Amino acid sequence: MNKKTIRKLAGIITVLIIAAGGWFANESGFADSFFTQQVSSVSSESIPEYEGKLYAEVNNNTPDFTETDRELLSTPGYEYYSALDSLGRAGAAEACVGEETMPEGERESIGMIKPSGWHTVKYEFVDGKYLYNRCHLLGWQLTGENANEENFITGTRQFNVEGMLPFENEVAEYIKETGNHVSMRVTPVYEGSDLLASGVLMEAQSVEDSGLMFSVFVFNVEDGVAIDYSNGDSYAE
The missing domain is CATH 3.40.570.10 (Extracellular Endonuclease, subunit A)
Incomplete structure (x- = not known):
């Protein structure tokens, strides 16, 4: 297992701990929000026009x-x-x-x-x-x-x-x-x-x-x- 993989796993474990802690602290769903995470979408209407x-x-x-x-x-x-x-x-x-x-x-x-x-x-x-x-x-x-x-x-x-x-x-x-x-x-x-x-x-x-x-x-x-x-x-x- 290379160092980068180990670092990624460590990051995932840390995030899982955060998610679990959030679940016990607030059962309405920090953990749920993590496991069903949707990276925010960007509407094309919010993007400025290209002006050079x-x-x-x-x-x-x-x-x-x-x-x-x-x-x-x-x-x-x-x-x-x-x-x-x-x-x-x-x-x-x-x-x-x-x-x-x-x-x-x-x-x-x-x-x-x-x-x-x-x-x-x-x-x-x-x-x-x-x-x-x-x-x-x-x-x-x-x-x-x-x-x-x-x-x-x-x-x-x-x-x-x-x-x-x-x-x-x-x-x-x-x-x-x-x-x-x-x-x-x-x-x-x-x-x-x-x-x-x-x-x-x-x-x-x-x-x-x-x-x-x-x-x-x-x-x-x-x-x-x-x-x-x-x-x-x-x-x-």
Whole structure:
């Protein structure tokens, strides 16, 4: 059993203890709420319109964590990945990230992962040529999750590198500098039955202090490319 698995089990055990304690303290259902937990969905109507900037602050840049969310997301080792839906789409992913969840080795291949809406397509003007990346919801540098299909969506190169990565780096740098933990949730947002997410809501807040906090929507777009979000088709504008 590797160290990461041990850390996850420790986190699960701790959460189960919290849930059990909540049940005995209040039989109306803290434990029930845990075992039937639904990661909060995000309505597309609550997302701002894209106006040329890759991200927009949401809820005054403050995560919308409930008290139950905060209890779970302050438990070291806790990680949760939504099951793929009937269309094969990834849902919300959340974790309490810290030094113990960060990877110890090199990232393994993820080439076998084909998230919903995936196409292998190139444009000469796109950085690296390939339009789409396999985008981690919770960044590999934070959780060490390799080929977990529940942690991937199809995203443009610009969305991945210029949109999500700076916020992931901010969290990683904070953890390395302080040794503290960060409650983090990333929720992909789809319009109707679209296979390609319009973007993701990234929420993060430091646990031990007030040193880090953000709530932003990152748009899944690429300059110069028109995208059909229903199936991932695209063409140069």
